[in-house]
Amino acid sequence: MDIQQLLTLLLIVPIVASIVIWLMPTNFKVLSTVHVIGSIVSTLIAMKAVLSVIDGKVLFAYDQMLFLDSLGGVFLSLIGITGLLVNLYSVKYMQWEIEKNEITLKDAKLFFALSHLFVFTMTFSVIANNIALMWVAIEATTLSSVFMVAVHKGKKSTESGWKYIVICSIGLAFALYATVLLYSAGFSVINDSHSIMLWTTLMAHAKEINPDVLKLIFVFALIGFGTKAGLAPTHTWLPDVHSEGPAPASAMLSGILLKCAILGLIRYYAVVGNSMVGFEYVQSIMIISGLVTIFIAALFLIRQHDVKRMFAYHSIAHMGVIAFGLGVGGFLGLFAALFHALAHSVTKALAFCVTGNMVKIYGTRDMTKMGGLIKIAPITAILFGIAICSLVGVPGFAIFVSEFLIVQESINTGIFLPVVLFIIGLIVIFIADFSHFNLATFGESKTKILTSKIEWSANLPLIGLAALIIIFGIFSVDGWVTLLNNAVKIITGV
Amino acid sequence: MIDLLSVLSIAMIITSLLVFGLRNYKISIYVYSLQTFLLVGIFLLLSSSHLAEQLTVWAGIAFVTKVIFIPYILLRLIKKLGVVYEDEPVAGFFVSPIIAMAFSLAIAMSIYPTYLEFSLIKESIPLIASITIFMMGIFGFILRNSAIKQILAYCMFENGIHLSLALMAYNSPEIAELGILTDAIFAVLIMSVLAQRFYKYFASLDVSKATELKG
Numbered sequence: 001m002d003i004q005q006l007l008t009l010l011l012i013v014p015i016v017a018s019i020v021i022w023l024m025p026t027n028f029k030v031l032s033t034v035h036v037i038g039s040i041v042s043t044l045i046a047m048k049a050v051l052s053v054i055d056g057k058v059l060f061a062y063d064q065m066l067f068l069d070s071l072g073g074v075f076l077s078l079i080g081i082t083g084l085l086v087n088l089y090s091v092k093y094m095q096w097e098i099e100k101n102e103i104t105l106k107d108a109k110l111f112f113a114l115s116h117l118f119v120f121t122m123t124f125s126v127i128a129n130n131i132a133l134m135w136v137a138i139e140a141t142t143l144s145s146v147f148m149v150a151v152h153k154g155k156k157s158t159e160s161g162w163k164y165i166v167i168c169s170i171g172l173a174f175a176l177y178a179t180v181l182l183y184s185a186g187f188s189v190i191n192d193s194h195s196i197m198l199w200t201t202l203m204a205h206a207k208e209i210n211p212d213v214l215k216l217i218f219v220f221a222l223i224g225f226g227t228k229a230g231l232a233p234t235h236t237w238l239p240d241v242h243s244e245g246p247a248p249a250s251a252m253l254s255g256i257l258l259k260c261a262i263l264g265l266i267r268y269y270a271v272v273g274n275s276m277v278g279f280e281y282v283q284s285i286m287i288i289s290g291l292v293t294i295f296i297a298a299l300f301l302i303r304q305h306d307v308k309r310m311f312a313y314h315s316i317a318h319m320g321v322i323a324f325g326l327g328v329g330g331f332l333g334l335f336a337a338l339f340h341a342l343a344h345s346v347t348k349a350l351a352f353c354v355t356g357n358m359v360k361i362y363g364t365r366d367m368t369k370m371g372g373l374i375k376i377a378p379i380t381a382i383l384f385g386i387a388i389c390s391l392v393g394v395p396g397f398a399i400f401v402s403e404f405l406i407v408q409e410s411i412n413t414g415i416f417l418p419v420v421l422f423i424i425g426l427i428v429i430f431i432a433d434f435s436h437f438n439l440a441t442f443g444e445s446k447t448k449i450l451t452s453k454i455e456w457s458a459n460l461p462l463i464g465l466a467a468l469i470i471i472f473g474i475f476s477v478d479g480w481v482t483l484l485n486n487a488v489k490i491i492t493g494v
Numbered sequence: 495m496i497d498l499l500s501v502l503s504i505a506m507i508i509t510s511l512l513v514f515g516l517r518n519y520k521i522s523i524y525v526y527s528l529q530t531f532l533l534v535g536i537f538l539l540l541s542s543s544h545l546a547e548q549l550t551v552w553a554g555i556a557f558v559t560k561v562i563f564i565p566y567i568l569l570r571l572i573k574k575l576g577v578v579y580e581d582e583p584v585a586g587f588f589v590s591p592i593i594a595m596a597f598s599l600a601i602a603m604s605i606y607p608t609y610l611e612f613s614l615i616k617e618s619i620p621l622i623a624s625i626t627i628f629m630m631g632i633f634g635f636i637l638r639n640s641a642i643k644q645i646l647a648y649c650m651f652e653n654g655i656h657l658s659l660a661l662m663a664y665n666s667p668e669i670a671e672l673g674i675l676t677d678a679i680f681a682v683l684i685m686s687v688l689a690q691r692f693y694k695y696f697a698s699l700d701v702s703k704a705t706e707l708k709g
Binding site: 065130132133135136139140142143146147150153154155158159161162165166169170173176177180181183184185187188193194197210212213216 | 605608609611612613614628631632635641644648651652655658659662663665666667669670673674676677680681684685688689691692695696701704
C-alpha cells in the first residue's frame with residue numbers, strides 16, 4: 001500500500017462506514033455489527049499509519065495537502081485507540097438507552113453514523129497539511145458531533161446543542177482569521193499560493209514572516225482553537241455539552257476532540273515559536289492561559305455533585321494542564337504536554353463511559369444520591385476508582401507521569417511561582433475528587449438501585465482503557481516514547 | 495472603480511447595522527440577502543479591477559449559496575415557526591445596534607492597518623468593512639437573544655470573513671474557499687434545525703430563557 005492510498009484510506013473508511021450505517025435497515029444487530037467492523041478497520045489503518053511515522057518519517061499525499069508526521073501520529077493514535085474502545089462501548093450503551101426508551105432505534109442509527117463521520121473529521125484535522133483545510137476539518141468536527149450531543153430530545157439536550165455550535169463557531173471564526181492572516185503574511189514572503197498554505201512550508205520559512213503579525217495571529221489562534229479546546233475564559237460551552245451528551249459522545253468529545261483542537265493550536269505555537277518572535281512569547285501566553293483554566297475549573301469542580309458535570313470540569317482542568325505544559329516548554333515540557341494528551345484521552349474516555357454504567361445502576365447522575373457502588377457493581381467501582389486516581393495524578397497512573405514531568409521541567413527552568421500555583425490547583429482538584437469518589441463508592445446507596453447488572457460486553461472496552469492508564473503510568477512504552485520524542489523535535493524545529 | 499468599491503463596502507456596513515437592528519425577521523433576512531448580493535458585486539468588481547479571475551467563480555458560488563439558498567432556508571424557518579418579530583434584546587432595540595456598531599468600527603479601525611500590510615488587494619475601506627461586519631456578527635451573538643438573530647449574526651460574520659478572504663487571499667487554493675463555505679452552509683442548516691427544536695421545547699426563540707444548565 002503506497003502512502004497516498006494509506007492516507008486516503010484513513011479518510012475513506014470512516015466515511016464509508018458512516019454512509020453504510022445510514023443506508024442500512026434499522027435493525028440494531030446489523031447496525032451495531034457494521035459500527036464495530038467500521039471502527040476496527042479505521043483503527044487498524046490508523047495504527048498502520050502511526051507505525052510508519054514513529055521514527056520521524058513524514059508521509060505526504062495529494063500534492064502535500066495531506067500529510068502525517070510524528071506530531072500528527074500522536075493525535076492519530078488517540079483517534080485510533082480511544083475511538084475504537086469508546087465505539088465498542090457505545091453499542092451496549094445505545095442498547096440500554098433504547099431499552100429505557102430514552103432514544104429510538106433511529107436515533108441510535110444516527111448516532112452510529114455520526115460517530116464515524118466524526119472520526120473522519122477528526123482524522124482529517126490531524127492529517128491536513130493545508131492550514132485552511134485543517135480549519136475546515138476542525139469546524140466540521142463541531143458540525144458532525146452536534147447531533148451526537150443532542151441525540152436526546154428535550155430542553156437540556158437542545159440547550160447544550162445550541163451552546164455547542166454557537167460558541168464553538170464564534171471561537172473558530174477567530175481561528176479562521178488567524179489562518180487568513182498567516183496565509184497573507186506568508187505569501188508576502190513566498191510567492192506561491194499553494195505552498196504557503198502548507199504547514200510544513202510555513203515552518204520552514206517561519207523566520208522570514210513578519211513577527212508583529214505573527215503575534216496577532218497567535219492570539220487569534222488561541223481564541224479560536226482555545227475555545228474549541230475548552231480553555232478559559234471561552235470554556236463555557238464545555239460543561240453543558242460534555243455533561244448532556246450520551247456517555248460515549250462525551251467520551252469522544254473529551255477524550256479525542258479537545259486534543260484535535262489543541263493540535264491546531266500547537267501547529268500555530270510551533271510556527272510562531274520558530275519565527276523571530278521566539279518561544280518565550282507563546283510560552284508566556286500559554287502559562288497564563290493554562291493557570292487561569294486550571295483555577296476556574298478547580299473552582300467549579302469543588303461544588304459539582306453531578307458526576308458527568310464533574311468530569312466535564314475535569315476536561316477543562318486537564319486542557320489547562322496541557323496548556324501549562326506548552327507554556328513551560330523545553331523538551332520535557334512539550335513531551336509532557338503531548339503525553340498528557342494521550343493520558344487524559346484514555347482516562348477521560350474511561351471516566352465518561354463509567355458514568356454510563358453508573359447512570360444505568362442508579363438512574364441519576366447526582367453523586368449525593370449514589371453510594372455503595374463497590375458492593376453493587378465492584379468492576380464499575382474499580383474502573384471509576386482508576387479513572388479518578390489517574391485524573392488527580394496518583395503515582396502509577398498515566399496522568400501522574402505528565403504532571404510530574406511538567407513540575408520537573410518547571411523547576412529545571414526556574415519558573416517557580418507558576419509551578420507553585422499549578423500544584424495548588426492540582427491539590428484542590430485532588431481533594432474535591434476524592435470526596436466525590438467516597439460519596440459514590442462507599443457507604444449505602446441513597447436511592448433505589450435500578451440494576452446491578454452491567455454486561456461484560458460493556459465492561460471489556462473499559463477494562464482495556466483502564467489497562468492503558470496503568471500501562472502508561474508504570475511502563476515506558478518504547479514506540480510511544482520515540483513517537484513523542486520525534487513529535488517534540490517537530491515543534492521545536494530541531 | 496475605486497469609488498464604487500467603497501460605496502459597496504459602506505453599503506455592506508449599513509446592511510449589517512440593519513440586519514442587526516431590525517425587529518422584523520423577514521426584513522432582516524432580506525437585508526442579509528442584499529448584503530450578500532453587495533458582496534457578490536464586490537467580488538465581481540475586484541475580479542476585473544485586480545485581474546483576480548478566481549473571484550468571478552467565488553461570486554457565482556456566493557450568489558447561489560448565500561443570496562438565494564441560505565435566505566430561503568431562513569425564510570422557510572420563520573414561516574414554519576410562525577414568528578414575525580424579535581423579542582426585546584439585551585440593552586434594548588435602540589442601544590444594542592449602536593453599541594455594536596461603535597465597538598465594531600473601533601476594532602476595525604485599530605487592526606485594519608495590519609491586515610492592509612499583508613493584503614493581496616490593498617483597499618482600505620473594504621478591509622475596514624470586512625472587519626466591521628465580522629465584529630457586528632460577533633456582537634450579534636452577544637447582544638441579541640433571538641435564535642434566528644443569532645443565526646443571522648453567524649451569517650453576517652461569515653460574510654465579513656468571506657470579504658477578508660477575497661481581499662487577502664483570493665489566490666488561495668479553491669478547495670479552501672469551498673471547504674469554508676460548505677462548513678458555513680451546514681452550520682446554518684444545523685442551527686435552523688436546533689432553532690426549531692428550541693422553539694418546540696421553550697415556546698420561544700429567546701435563548702436567554704434556556705437556563706436548565708447552570709453551575
